[in-house]
Amino acid sequence: MTPDEAQTLIDEIASQFAARTLEERLAWLHDSGRRIVFTTSLGIEDQVVTDGLASALPSASIVTLDTGRLFDETLALITETERHYGIAIERFKPEAEKIDRFVATYGLNGFYESVAARHACCGVRKVEPLGRALAGADVWITGLRRGQSAARGAVAFAEWDSDHEVLKVNPLADWSLAEIRQRVQDRAIPINPLHARGYPSIGCAPCTRAVKPGEDERAGRWWWENDTQRECGLHVAGAASELPARQNA
Template identity: 50%
Template sequence: MSAIDLYARHTAGFEERLAATLQTLRDAAAAHPGRVVQSTSLGAEDMVITDLIARHQLPIAIGTLETGALHAETVALIGRIEQRYGVAVEVYKPVADAVIEFVRKNGDKAMYESLALRKGCCGIRKLEPLGRMLAPRTAWITGLRREQSNNRGEMQRIEADDAGRAKINALIDWSWNDVWHYIQQNDVPYNPLHDQFMPSIGCAPCTRAIGVGEDFRAGRWWWEDEAAKECGLHVHQVEPLPAR
């Protein structure tokens, strides 16, 4: 059974949520001309946003972090996006020497040994490249949804990150059914690992399939306490921006 078969459902209010998301993206492009980027993890939510950006020809850059530890299926989506939509994806990789030194000192399974080492790995492979992606920007767009986890339940549609940039959570009030309904209706390419019961996909050593009844993000850093399950990209102190 595919993820579409499992999850795609039309639910009440979908058209309104879709319209609100599209307006949010248009407003972001207008408010931050040439300085807004979609930071895509290449997961299902982000593929919806990429499709909307490309379908409506919005002047929003698309960037991703190629950590050097992603599944091959995830990396392959970069080329699929470029071929399908005719847009360039900005790819940001970690500093090679930093990765080599971390692995030399801590081993290639350091993420399992302690929370500090796992976050150190995320810092090198994700946070530093993200900093380069965002450096010339005044706004960035994510696929975060309140439904994804307790940690994300209090998010606002538009927040200010710790550098003062606008952080725009364009799908904040979408359900998992909404995401897959959109993918089904618009034939959006997606990571085939979603068909293998991986709703949340990160680096290969830190992602597994979930079982029946498990939480949406149970397959991410499954050996850690629930409260620690973030890589650092979305745990900064944020405040809602005033309405425009």
Template identity: 50%
Template sequence: MTQGVSAAASTLQRPALWTIPVYTGSAEALDAKAHALGERLALIASRHAQARFASSLAAEDMVIADAILRSPAAVRERFSIFTLQTGRLHAETLAVLDAIDTRYGYAVQAYEPDLQAVEQFVAQYGLNGFYDSVEARKACCGVRKVAPLNRALDGAQAWLTGQRREQAVTRLDLPFEEQDAARGIPKYNPLTDWTEAEVWAYLQRHDVPVNALHAKGYPSIGCEPCTRAVRVGEDVRAGRWWWESKDTKECGLHEQNIKQH
């Protein structure tokens, strides 16, 4: 009996985790948002013969992937989708690659970090040295994410991301189109003005495959050791690099566009 009471008390004390938000808008409003997204993709396609979409395989990026892969051929063929296989992703994240292939018949290209660069990072900082300082964490992101991104974007005329203004204090002024000064190409954020509820309403309406971690309290998903579930009321990116200040929570992919070789 005592064990049962203790177990019940333990369950009650567990913090409530983030859950998929409920969309309270109309179906017409959501359809208008989706139509506007399609128009944005068509605009990008009209400007660039080779635009590349950097997908984290999380919720926002699955909205864009679905919209691209269901677009008319004249638009779809202007885009290629890639992801950064950092070597430290969750198994659930990697499973999304198979889900995309199964659903759309499309193979997302994966870019991996240079093995020697990873070994040099580990030798200098330790395998999990990114916990020790912002400098070390950004060095890890530089090796595992930024350098592969640079290879992925070599020769691209433009690139796309799944960023939204609502996600973080570092993204409050995020425009639809900006200039990647380091690479000399435009960078587009087609979901910049979307809300979290709109993202999930779209995914559910179109039955888009999603990362299984979302159902376990993960609204934003990165590398496994740098991501945790988020409690109710926390910022949606609170689970990313949770040991740092919210003002430093960028990996370098979208911060200052510093190109590294």
């Protein structure tokens, strides 16, 4: 798909999605005839998308990034979700030699030392595997919502991702957390038990904590950093996936 072709779809999606249900939005993508990949972190939003895909877009490939540092609850949910919907979720793991390089340079938990080190870890464990997961895809579906954080407040229904040269579609962009939770309740969607323990956003175990009262949904991710734009790089243009040289103190 070229950027011009993607822009045509972006304009159509912008005009079509607002008045449609999740299933209608996903079915509309089915009519595009494109190769579609959904990347799930097994978070509550992504479980809602998986539920919609099961009925409205079963031809979509569902993949997850198994970073090697996920919570046990997340790993168990992968298997539970596959069983619940009768689907296969393809796992993409980081390359062992790149993990070894990171550990040799920074130490196993070196991502606590600096933002650069944390970006390097996310690059090896998430960004590079994502590139492999999206290879050959035309459309990338995500569970991004505007209400997740200030940094995601302008998330559109669709955009062109120049890094991976895919049309990135966010069918839950305008959904609230309350709507997500109601959908989970109404349809008995399996979710991560950590959500009930104060984890609205769940990533790697060493980099995720429960949120405090009044904090936004993603405040528990990389909480030791001061940057209010904290992201792992999956949804940031130009995010590096190579390991940078360590800076001397």
